[in-house]
Amino acid sequence: MGRIAYVNGRFVPHGEAVVHIEDRGYQLADAVYEVWALFDGKLADAEGHFARLERSLSELSIPEPMSRRALTIVLKEAVRRNRVRDGLVYLQVSRGVAPRDHAFPAGQVRPAVVITVKAVDRAAAEARAAKGVSVVTTPENRWGRCDIKTVGLLPNALAKQKAREAGAAEAWFVDELGFVTEGASSNAWIVDGEGRLRTRDTNANILRGVTRLTLLDVIREEGLQVDERPFTPDEAVAAKEAFITGAGTLVLPVVSVDGRKVGDGVPGPVATRLRRLYIARAKATAI
Numbered sequence: 007m008g009r010i011a012y013v014n015g016r017f018v019p020h021g022e023a024v025v026h027i028e029d030r031g032y033q034l035a036d037a038v039y040e041v042w043a044l045f046d047g048k049l050a051d052a053e054g055h056f057a058r059l060e061r062s063l064s065e066l067s068i069p070e071p072m073s074r075r076a077l078t079i080v081l082k083e084a085v086r087r088n089r090v091r092d093g094l095v096y097l098q099v100s101r102g103v104a105p106r107d108h109a110f111p112a113g114q115v116r117p118a119v120v121i122t123v124k125a126v127d128r129a130a131a132e133a134r135a136a137k138g139v140s141v142v143t144t145p146e147n148r149w150g151r152c153d154i155k156t157v158g159l160l161p162n163a164l165a166k167q168k169a170r171e172a173g174a175a176e177a178w179f180v181d182e183l184g185f186v187t188e189g190a191s192s193n194a195w196i197v198d199g200e201g202r203l204r205t206r207d208t209n210a211n212i213l214r215g216v217t218r219l220t221l222l223d224v225i226r227e228e229g230l231q232v233d234e235r236p237f238t239p240d241e242a243v244a245a246k247e248a249f250i251t252g253a254g255t256l257v258l259p260v261v262s263v264d265g266r267k268v269g270d271g272v273p274g275p276v277a278t279r280l281r282r283l284y285i286a287r288a289k290a291t292a293i
Contacts, residue, residue: 010087012080012121017087020122029118031100034108035158037118038062039098041253042081043217044123045285047091048292049081051253054216059097062155067110068101071117078293081121088123094254096122098157131256135281138261138273139175141194141250143239144168146179146187152211165190176250178239178263185236187211192252193218196237196245196268197276207234217251217284224283230276239263247274249281256288257281 009020031037040059043050056074063070072080081095100118104111148161165177169190178194179187186194187206193215195205203225208214225232242248248260248268257280259273 009123010084012084012119014118014120017084023120023122025100025118025120026103028106029100029103030111031098031118031157033106035156036066036068037098037100037157038066038068038155039096039157040155041097042095043253043256043288044085044090044093044095044126045289045292047085048289049078049085049095050288050292051216051220052078052291052293054219055253058155058214058216059099063099065151065154066101066156068099068117071099071119080119084121084123090123090125092128093123093125096120096124100157135256135258135278136273138259138271139250140173140262140265141176141178141189141248141260142169142172142174142264143180143186144177146181148179148211150211152188152213153208155213162190175258176255176260178242180239184238186239186242187236188213188215189250189252192250192255192258194242195249195251195277196242197247197274198233198237198241198245201231201246201276203230203232203276204237205232205234206236210236215251217253217256220287221251221257221280221284224280224287228283243268245269247277249277251284257284 010017011020011023013023040055042055098120102115102117104115144165169177176189178189181187188194198204206212242263243266246269250258259277261271
């Protein structure tokens with residue numbers, strides 16, 4: 007069975023899915039997106055992703071295309087039709103189709119909705135986590151509203167390409183003060199020399215990561231100390247451990263930054279434990 011996509015009210019073969027050339031998401035990046043991890047065919051961290059989607063739409067004054075209940079039904083139907091048990095669900099909502107103009111179109115325009123689903127090899131993902139990944143750093147050059155999950159991802163794409171060319175899995179943006187903001191598609195964490203978990207606070211210009219939010223709950227339940235303040239690449243290298251979080255990576259240990267070893271150069275016990283605990287929580291609460 008081939009992949010199936012949802013486009014503006016219709017389920018169609020993935021290879022035949024199309025949007026209008028004057029869709030504002032394509033023309034102007036006037037669109038937002040969300041990604042849910044799938045465990046056993048269920049949506050992980052569902053509440054957090056729906057809440058962030060609604061906030062992103064509101065910040066851009068894009069009407070919600072359907073109720074949360076209706077969207078849940080469509081997402082689950084997309085998963086069912088694709089017969090994916092473990093994977094990722096991608097949702098994109100643009101302002102809609104209108105003659106190209108920078109300003110918002112006059113009158114009512116129906117938001118455009120696209121949903122795709124892809125499988126993830128969890129065994130391969132676990133093997134990757136057991137080995138750990140490398141990151142590179144790159145200057146922060148994104149706009150001032152990274153808290154909105156828009157499709158305007160060219161700086162992120164360039165950062166990812168830099169990482170790929172260096173044989174790394176992720177790139178960390180570094181601001182003008184020398185602090186790590188976040189990854190190109192993840193939030194950044196370290197376990198400092200005193201055993202405290204550190205990650206940038208969301209008052210900074212970073213995305214309000216849903217996996218990050220759930221992990222903070224797990225951390226507090228485990229009685230671990232967390233300090234929401236920034237760190238530099240040098241502090242990451244000097245740390246006991248480092249890791250990244252996101253719907254695609256879950257909790258993924260980082261073993262080197264810009265070619266410099268973090269800790270012992272292997273996944274540490276804290277990140278390994280948090281990955282296990284996060285996955286257990288995600289599976290237990292998925293809908």
